[in-house]
Amino acid sequence: MSENSTIRALFDSAGLHEPGTDTARVVVHGNRVIGSRLVRGLDVDARETADGIEADISVRVGARIETPIHMCFGMLPETGKQHIVLRVRMGKGAAASILAHCVFPNALDITHSMDAEIEVGDGADYSYFERHVHGREGGVLVLPKARVRVGENARFKTEFELIKGRVGMIDVDYETYVGPGGVLEMVARISGRGNDRIRIGETGILDGEGSRGVLKSHIALRDRAKADVHNRLVANAAYARGHVDCKEIVQDEASASAIPIVEVNHPKAHVTHEASIGSVDSKQLETLMARGLTEDDAVERIIRGLLS
Amino acid sequence: MNREQTPAGEKPTGNGRLEIRNLSMTLGGKPILQHVTIDFWPGHVHALIGPNGAGKSTLANTIMGLAGYQDYEGDVLLDGESLREVPIDERARRGITLGWQEPARFEGLLVRDYILAGAKNGSDEKVRDALLRVGLDPERYASRAVDKTLSGGERKRIELASILAMKPRIVLMDEPDSGIDVDALNRIFDAIRDLKARGATVILITHSLTVLKQAEHAFLFCNGKLIDKGSVDRIGRYFENQCLPCDHQDGRESLSPFPVRES
Numbered sequence: 181m182s183e184n185s186t187i188r189a190l191f192d193s194a195g196l197h198e199p200g201t202d203t204a205r206v207v208v209h210g211n212r213v214i215g216s217r218l219v220r221g222l223d224v225d226a227r228e229t230a231d232g233i234e235a236d237i238s239v240r241v242g243a244r245i246e247t248p249i250h251m252c253f254g255m256l257p258e259t260g261k262q263h264i265v266l267r268v269r270m271g272k273g274a275a276a277s278i279l280a281h282c283v284f285p286n287a288l289d290i291t292h293s294m295d296a297e298i299e300v301g302d303g304a305d306y307s308y309f310e311r312h313v314h315g316r317e318g319g320v321l322v323l324p325k326a327r328v329r330v331g332e333n334a335r336f337k338t339e340f341e342l343i344k345g346r347v348g349m350i351d352v353d354y355e356t357y358v359g360p361g362g363v364l365e366m367v368a369r370i371s372g373r374g375n376d377r378i379r380i381g382e383t384g385i386l387d388g389e390g391s392r393g394v395l396k397s398h399i400a401l402r403d404r405a406k407a408d409v410h411n412r413l414v415a416n417a418a419y420a421r422g423h424v425d426c427k428e429i430v431q432d433e434a435s436a437s438a439i440p441i442v443e444v445n446h447p448k449a450h451v452t453h454e455a456s457i458g459s460v461d462s463k464q465l466e467t468l469m470a471r472g473l474t475e476d477d478a479v480e481r482i483i484r485g486l487l488s
Numbered sequence: 489m490n491r492e493q494t495p496a497g498e499k500p501t502g503n504g505r506l507e508i509r510n511l512s513m514t515l516g517g518k519p520i521l522q523h524v525t526i527d528f529w530p531g532h533v534h535a536l537i538g539p540n541g542a543g544k545s546t547l548a549n550t551i552m553g554l555a556g557y558q559d560y561e562g563d564v565l566l567d568g569e570s571l572r573e574v575p576i577d578e579r580a581r582r583g584i585t586l587g588w589q590e591p592a593r594f595e596g597l598l599v600r601d602y603i604l605a606g607a608k609n610g611s612d613e614k615v616r617d618a619l620l621r622v623g624l625d626p627e628r629y630a631s632r633a634v635d636k637t638l639s640g641g642e643r644k645r646i647e648l649a650s651i652l653a654m655k656p657r658i659v660l661m662d663e664p665d666s667g668i669d670v671d672a673l674n675r676i677f678d679a680i681r682d683l684k685a686r687g688a689t690v691i692l693i694t695h696s697l698t699v700l701k702q703a704e705h706a707f708l709f710c711n712g713k714l715i716d717k718g719s720v721d722r723i724g725r726y727f728e729n730q731c732l733p734c735d736h737q738d739g740r741e742s743l744s745p746f747p748v749r750e751s
Contacts, residue, residue, distance in 0.1 A: 195674065231578040254503055323693045398595075398596075427595070461592070462555060463588070464592045464593075464594055466552075466554055466555065466576060467591070467592045467647075468605055469575075469576040469577040469580065470576055470577075470579075470580050470584075470585050470586045470604075471553055471580055471585060471605045471606025471650060471651075471654055472577055472580035472581045472585075472606045472654065473577060473606070474577050475575075475577065478577075481597060481601070481605065482594065482597070484596070484597075485594050485595055485596030485597035485601075485633070486595055486596055487596070488597075
């Protein structure tokens with residue numbers, strides 16, 4: 181298959197359109213970089229490795245890239261391994277977001293792992309939106325791991341979402357340190373079914389005065405799926421503020437556990453948490469049914485809302 | 489509101505006839521409703537008034553068929569047909585709906601989608617129309633989530649917008665003034681008039697004389713019993729003079745067994 185046809189097949193699986201020519205992009209199939217386009221202020225150095233790629237992405241000091249940089253990691257075969265090593269450097273005052281589609285439409289036994297080091301410079305703004313497209317059988321082991329440093333008055337946001345197909349197994353491991361006035365937001369929205377396994381381990385360390393952080397995990401499970409959420413937010417400085425939010429809806433024989441850990445090491449810091457696990461809220465359900473929705477439709481809407 | 493008098497002893501006829509027949513319910517060994525019989529007039533506004541714990545909300549929840557309110561003696565009939573085995577969603581499809589005292593929050597569910605949940609042939613125009621009818625700016629509200637960022641009053645009005653979009657035949661409204669400021673309450677009263685103008689039967693559950701005045705027929709409840717019914721003015725006067733404060737909230741049998749009087 182030519183590189184262009186591979187790109188087209190990956191995009192079709194994810195329901196994506198070819199981005200405009202003003203959009204920076206990197207497309208990686210297995211361990212090959214099969215498409216790339218840069219824009220002013222963005223540098224990408226990607227090298228193929230035995231089982232994936234190693235990439236350095238940097239946004240220059242003060243550069244502000246308005247259109248999200250599109251990255252597509254994927255594999256069309258049913259089996260294989262793709263390991264991504266990513267180093268992201270956001271220069272002082274830079275701004276950029278990455279929309280990453282991870283596409284494994286035919287997976288039966290694929291391991292997709294990522295080791296990322298992310299440095300968000302002072303006053304910079306970086307968002308990473310990770311959207312997964314899997315096959316109907318799951319068949320993917322997803323292991324995203326990231327260590328992030330957020331500088332003074334900088335912002336870092338990450339969202340992890342499965343938009344199509346079954347989970348397989350996901351084990352998220354993110355750790356972020358936030359400097360003075362910095363802002364952190366980590367969001368995971370995942371729906372599991374069959375025998376899917378989901379583990380979310382997110383840690384935010386609010387080291388700087390006036391830093392803020394939110395860790396949010398919303399998970400819906402049915403059949404025999406299982407999820408464990410361990411979200412930890414630590415406030416070490418004055419006026420650090422944070423919130424941990426874990427919500428899981430469990431149906432059928434699915435099971436879930438949520439352990440929000442909040443730790444405050446400064447008398448002027450404040451961190452809150454909320455966690456709920458249970459079936460669909462009966463008042464929400466009855467409200468929608470009292471408008472004429474069937475029970476199944478009402479449950480579907482409530483779950484869709486939770487994951488949106 | 490124009491208070492029409494209904495002839496004594498006359499039974500309602502026509503489409504959307506809701507009848508409560510000798511309804512009794514016990515929860516946790518305590519009688520919550522005792523032998524309640526009511527005929528609601530199609531297209532009219534009714535108020536069930538009484539102190540807290542009188543059984544008004546229980547009756548509304550039973551009419552809607554909510555979980556925990558299905559084990560009763562007697563019957564609830566719509567157009568002569570028993571609703572005993574009819575689930576909530578089917579009752580709603582037959583035109584019955586309920587506005588909660590404290591409406592549910594829905595994380596991530598947009599106001600627009602909430603309003604359209606019960607609307608047939610939903611459109612943005614329908615959302616806009618429903619929000620304007622309850623005095624909310626569609627530009628500001630349609631794309632917001634029905635979650636904790638909305639005040640109780642805003643959620644109440646949005647719930648009412650969803651009821652208006654549904655075009656129901658029978659609307660049960662539990663404490664429509666709960667958590668509402670004066671301006672919002674006037675919007676809710678406008679919506680009640682709007683529902684009546686469209687031919688809907690409205691049943692208000694309240695212990696407020698202000699809300700009672702929106703109705704055409706009043707039903708006074710105490711300790712699970714319907715103790716009187718009739719004109720809003722007469723029942724309102726009685727409630728104000730005899731029931732505030734209520735002597736019977738300790739669960740004792742009513743001290744004076746008021747006869748149920750016809751309008």
